[in-house]
Amino acid sequence: EKGGYASFMLKEIAEQPKAVTDTLLGRIDPEGTLHLDEVRITRGELREVDKVVIVACGTAFHAGMIAKYAIEHWTRIPCETELASEFRYRDPILDPHTLVIAISQSGETMDTLMALRHAREQGAKVLAICNTNGSTIPRESDAVLYTHAGPEVAVASTKAFLTQLVACYLVALYLGQVRGTKWGDEIRTVIRQLSEISGSVDRVLATMEPVRELARSLASHDTVLFLGRHVGYPVALEGALKLKELAYMHAEGFAAGELKHGPIALIEDGLPVVVVVPSPAGRSVLHGKIVSNIQEIRARGALTVVIAEEGDEEVVPYADHLIRIPATPTLLQPLVATVPLQVFACELATARGNEVDQPRNLAKSVTVE
Numbered sequence: 229e230k231g232g233y234a235s236f237m238l239k240e241i242a243e244q245p246k247a248v249t250d251t252l253l254g255r256i257d258p259e260g261t262l263h264l265d266e267v268r269i270t271r272g273e274l275r276e277v278d279k280v281v282i283v284a285c286g287t288a289f290h291a292g293m294i295a296k297y298a299i300e301h302w303t304r305i306p307c308e309t310e311l312a313s314e315f316r317y318r319d320p321i322l323d324p325h326t327l328v329i330a331i332s333q334s335g336e337t338m339d340t341l342m343a344l345r346h347a348r349e350q351g352a353k354v355l356a357i358c359n360t361n362g363s364t365i366p367r368e369s370d371a372v373l374y375t376h377a378g379p380e381v382a383v384a385s386t387k388a389f390l391t392q393l394v395a396c397y398l399v400a401l402y403l404g405q406v407r408g409t410k411w412g413d414e415i416r417t418v419i420r421q422l423s424e425i426s427g428s429v430d431r432v433l434a435t436m437e438p439v440r441e442l443a444r445s446l447a448s449h450d451t452v453l454f455l456g457r458h459v460g461y462p463v464a465l466e467g468a469l470k471l472k473e474l475a476y477m478h479a480e481g482f483a484a485g486e487l488k489h490g491p492i493a494l495i496e497d498g499l500p501v502v503v504v505v506p507s508p509a510g511r512s513v514l515h516g517k518i519v520s521n522i523q524e525i526r527a528r529g530a531l532t533v534v535i536a537e538e539g540d541e542e543v544v545p546y547a548d549h550l551i552r553i554p555a556t557p558t559l560l561q562p563l564v565a566t567v568p569l570q571v572f573a574c575e576l577a578t579a580r581g582n583e584v585d586q587p588r589n590l591a592k593s594v595t596v597e
């Protein structure tokens with residue numbers, strides 16, 4: 229059932245373009261308008277939402293972190309993303325105008341389930357983003373938007389993550405569409421770009437051989453750091469999580485702006501640091517700042533692994549290894565930038581002799597608190 233792949237994880241990484249397409253299917257009409265009638269929260273109720281709170285765990289939490297950038301930008305509704313396991317124990321402020329979004333591949337994660345129960349008790353509306361039909365989290369929510377990744381067998385989440393991102397973008401754009409924000413034109417453009425994004429994921433997958441080679445060459449290292457900013461920050465966290473759970477290495481993700489507030493002390497000769505670079509200047513003011521960070525860490529001996537868009541020439545002199553991704557609208561970049569990090573972790577784990585589908589100490593769905 230692995231379809232010729234050495235592991236379910238590799239198969240699921242390869243299935244991502246289709247998973248993304250399937251999750252968009254039937255939800256965008258030819259005029260570029262979104263139809264999410266399956267979300268059984270009325271347009272009137274959505275217009276009254278004055279706060280969005282996203283709860284999730286692990287990889288799904290990283291999707292939620294990215295969703296915050298998209299929701300606040302396209303809807304101007306304040307949004308917070310919180311680890312489900314922390315959320316309910318701090319007595320969060322919720323009311324009937326709060327929209328809580330619970331993201332879960334399995335739909336059975338106990339921490340997320342307890343968080344959504346708590347939210348509903350406070351009168352908030354809960355929308356689940358879930359990959360498993362009829363599982364507990366969607367059953368207990370007011371509404372559900374299913375991701376169509378198909379069954380995910382490997383413990384490490386890959387295609388579910390990309391489809392969670394797609395679902396989050398759809399919700400953000402839909403909220404923007406329903407509420408008619410000033411970003412109307414941008415929303416229509418992004419809907420079109422989103423409908424074409426699976427081609428970019430495909431292109432990334434076709435260029436992964438150098439990433440595998442690089443991963444094998446780093447198999448004897450103890451630590452890998454990941455840096456990113458804006459939506460690249462959760463991507464860095466996701467890259468680090470994949471490496472921890474699969475390669476059992478010390479891996480940490482940082483917001484690149486935090487480097488000078490502490491983490492730069494960790495940089496020493498030969499330490500691999502993966503940097504997720506935002507879209508080049510003109511489209512993102514953060515680009516120049518990240519290029520400076522790369523220079524700073526390289527001057528201190530770091531081995532820089534730079535993930536940058538095609539056409540971004542500024543990073544070239546400072547990249548010991550350069551991983552190219554297609555140019556992508558800023559908020560959508562995680563859909564392409566995450567893929568090399570999945571391949572990297574999978575290959576590094578294999579090179580270290582680890583079982584990638586069933587990493588030690590982990591379960592596919594965590595049904596205890």
Ligand code: M6R
Pocket residue numbers: 285286287288331332333334335336337340383384385386469470473592593594
């Ligand atoms: O089924 P869920 O999406 O609720 O699971 C949440 C996390 O347990 C899950 O994403 C976990 O972090 C993955 N093993 C990461 O690859």
